[in-house]
Amino acid sequence: MVRHTTCIMSIPSTASIESQLPTTWSSYPCSDISTVMPGYTSRLWSQDSQPQYWSKYQVWEWLQQMLDMHQIDAASIPFQNFDVDGRQLCSMTYQDFTRAAGTVGPILYHSLTELKWSGQYPGVEFSPLDVIKSEPDDFPCPFTEPSIYPSDIYDPSFQSLAPVASPTPSSPDTNRSHSRPHQVKKHNPRGTHLWEFIRDILLSPERNPGLIKWEDRTDGVFRFLKSEAVAQLWGKKKNNSSMTYEKLSRAMRYYYKREILERVDGRRLVYKFGRNARGWRESEK
DNA sequence: GCCAGATTTCCTGGTT
């Protein structure tokens, strides 16, 4: 009701934002982010596409991808059980996976099996995207679908490794849900949280083309370099073409109360991770 | 259908 009028009111700001961006960004809903962020495409998976050649780092990335894909709580998987490289991962049996990841084990096992199987086709360059694509065939726009980010489409949330002893909470309030010790699906209706999205951009410097940068890595202080571009990226992820930095920053300010972020007085576009933000410290990687 | 969590949207006023 009110939305209709307010939408009209927001048109000028949105238009001005889009005019600052490359035209491909404006071709919503299915733009090619690679034109905006050269080098993002196919960097992660194409070279080491076969799981047996993965590093430990890539194994963790794959795990994180699986969590994202299946909306599985990170707490469900003891990451320390997967402190292995691709070769060791591939040698794990179904039972090994079940032992290492409990009820999530079979999901991981089948995913990996598919990866290995696909990689056996000579001449066919494989990426996890292919597996994901082969499941539901109804993704209109890759950029809005979290489950297909890893390959061609940049999604910083894919980088959230967080192989930490205490799993990355979706929110600091997850303490309240202590009555669900083996929760498979967390209450995270919108997928990755904004602060995690921001964190993961920061944790992917090689895939972060000057959007956000660390001001003080140790203290968790960071600064937006391209505030509107980040907002647009966030908007793409949320399938919301009218996202602006103004709105994004409002959401950021809500994190102050929850101590996910701390105020950095007197500095524009500068934020700091708070005590309830997890997974951003180098020691947590 | 209700509820809660996490934004999203709009707004006013202040600061840089």
Add this chain to the structure above:
DNA sequence: GAACCAGGAAATCTGG
């Protein structure tokens, strides 16, 4: 004056 910051208030969306 533009861009940003701070927060209040209400709406929206989604999973439980």
